[in-house]
Amino acid sequence: MNKKLILEHALVPKHEVLEKKEINKLLKRLGVTIENLPKILETDPVVKAIKAKKGDVLKITRTSPTLGESVYYRVVV
Numbered sequence: 001m002n003k004k005l006i007l008e009h010a011l012v013p014k015h016e017v018l019e020k021k022e023i024n025k026l027l028k029r030l031g032v033t034i035e036n037l038p039k040i041l042e043t044d045p046v047v048k049a050i051k052a053k054k055g056d057v058l059k060i061t062r063t064s065p066t067l068g069e070s071v072y073y074r075v076v077v
Contacts, residue, residue, distance in 0.1 A: 006049045013062040015046050018073075023057045026073060040074035052076050 006012060018026065027034060034057065040047060042054055052058060053076060060072040 006045050012046060013060050015050055015052075016059045016061075017050060017052050018057045018059055026057070034075055037073055037075040039077045042076050047076055 007015075023034070034055075037057065040058060042048075042052075047058070050058075056076045058074045058076065060074060062070045062072065064070065
């Protein structure tokens with residue numbers, strides 16, 4: 001499947017790679033280490049499409065008609 005098509009699919013939420021500064025703020029706010037974050041595989045089609053690498057932290061924003069927006073974080077392994 002075309003990488004651009006993956007990112008534009010209605011069921012694929014927005015994925016962003018966080019900067020180092022943002023990662024440090026996030027970990028401090030949550031009181032966890034990077035190892036405690038949920039994982040996402042480097043082989044995931046969206047990870048490949050956005051060119052994320054092992055150790056990157058992704059911010060995933062999901063929209064819902066009932067909840068509005070939900071934000072999740074994943075570390076690429």
